[in-house]
Amino acid sequence: MIESTLDMSCRIGPVTFKNPLIMASGTFGFGKEYGNLYDLSKLGGISGKGITLHPRPGNPGIRVYETPSGMLNSVGLENPGIASFLADECAFWEKLDTVRIVNLGGGTVQDYVQGAGMIDADSRIRERDGRKAVDMIELNISCPNVKAGGMAYGIKTSVAREVVREVRAATSLPLMVKLSPNAEDIADMAQMCEEEGAEAVSLINTLSGMKIDVRRRRSVFENLYAGLSGPAVKPIALRMVHQVCKRVHIPVVGMGGISSSEDMIEFIMAGAQAVQVGTYNFVNWHAGAELAEGVERFMIAEGIRSLDEIRGIL
Ligand SMILES: Cc1cc2nc3c(=O)[nH]c(=O)nc-3n(C[C@H](O)[C@H](O)[C@H](O)COP(=O)(O)O)c2cc1C
Numbered sequence: 568m569i570e571s572t573l574d575m576s577c578r579i580g581p582v583t584f585k586n587p588l589i590m591a592s593g594t595f596g597f598g599k600e601y602g603n604l605y606d607l608s609k610l611g612g613i614s615g616k617g618i619t620l621h622p623r624p625g626n627p628g629i630r631v632y633e634t635p636s637g638m639l640n641s642v643g644l645e646n647p648g649i650a651s652f653l654a655d656e657c658a659f660w661e662k663l664d665t666v667r668i669v670n671l672g673g674g675t676v677q678d679y680v681q682g683a684g685m686i687d688a689d690s691r692i693r694e695r696d697g698r699k700a701v702d703m704i705e706l707n708i709s710c711p712n713v714k715a716g717g718m719a720y721g722i723k724t725s726v727a728r729e730v731v732r733e734v735r736a737a738t739s740l741p742l743m744v745k746l747s748p749n750a751e752d753i754a755d756m757a758q759m760c761e762e763e764g765a766e767a768v769s770l771i772n773t774l775s776g777m778k779i780d781v782r783r784r785r786s787v788f789e790n791l792y793a794g795l796s797g798p799a800v801k802p803i804a805l806r807m808v809h810q811v812c813k814r815v816h817i818p819v820v821g822m823g824g825i826s827s828s829e830d831m832i833e834f835i836m837a838g839a840q841a842v843q844v845g846t847y848n849f850v851n852w853h854a855g856a857e858l859a860e861g862v863e864r865f866m867i868a869e870g871i872r873s874l875d876e877i878r879g880i881l
Contacts, residue, residue, distance in 0.1 A: 574873040577841045579818045580741040580766035582702050584611035584666050588859040591845030592617050592670035597656045605856035612666030614705050619672045620682040622648035628789035632778050637797030641788040649682050653689045661700040670705045674713040680737045687738040704740050709747040709772040721747035724759050731763040746770040753807050754814040761815045769820035771804045797846040798824040812838025828861025838879035
């Protein structure tokens with residue numbers, strides 16, 4: 568912290584973040600490893616590794632591939648399942664002095680609903696001094712819909728609406744819906760989330776991409792396509808965040824390729840309430856300890872006292 572009079576805080580529904588820097592799902596585990604490198608209480612929040620009702624082994628074959636200014640991943644949501652998360656990880660999580668967001672995936676609407684219900688119930692049991700063990704659910708609608716040939720829920724607004732509506736009814740925890748840039752119309756999708764009672768939307772998840780191994784004459788990935796992230800996607804993410812901020816009245820959390828404090832500020836100027844940082848954690852393990860301080864330095868240099876002075880200023 569550089570100067571205590573600066574207001575770096577931001578709000579989503581009833582939840583206050585001490586600063587706008589949230590670590591993105593799938594790139595930060597549940598924070599344990601990074602907690603050995605720096606103090607996790609410096610973070611505004613952590614979105615944990617994506618979890619699903621049932622354990623998932625993830626995809627076979629090559630899972631990550633570096634691209635110019637980015638990476639492709641085909642991890643396939645490998646995770647131990649919600650029961651194991653609640654039994655093994657939550658005890659570490661509930662002690663963290665930062666906002667704790669569970670990233671929830673699913674293969675059927677029923678999976679999503681049951682998963683949200685379990686997280687909700689467990690977090691009530693663990694409630695201490697009025698604070699639940701989980702502060703928020705981030706609903707990942709980029710997962711393949713097993714009953715619709717594997718097309719992701721987040722592509723068509725009508726399909727995604729059912730998931731958002733059912734999960735909204737299954738939990739009283741604040742709900743942030745994570746949007747796919749592969750959606751037919753991302754602003755429509757965001758508006759639907761607002762209509763269905765979500766407290767916030769976050770965007771973007773990875774863009775569908777491909778890499779061909781020319782000697783083997785086949786895709787590098789067993790699943791053919793993979794998710795592109797990192798600086799290569801940042802201009803697209805920023806444009807989408809700007810479009811969504813123009814459409815909805817709920818807070819928008821921006822992400823996609825952020826790798827500097829200046830990138831963070833761009834997203835806030837586009838209208839984002841907060842931001843998430845994913846792929847850059849693999850490049851700079853100390854990103855979480857450094858980026859928010861860079862925003863503070865910018866605020867001091869520019870005479871800005873509160874992020875509200877620049878949010879959506881464009
Ligand atoms: C290896 C890897 C795993 C990811 N796993 C998840 C996940 O489980 N759930 C999710 O919502 N997003 C997941 N994402 C997407 C990121 O959270 C983020 O939306 C995306 O990578 C764009 O941000 P970035 O360019 O800062 O990484 C994953 C990304 C990567 C690179």
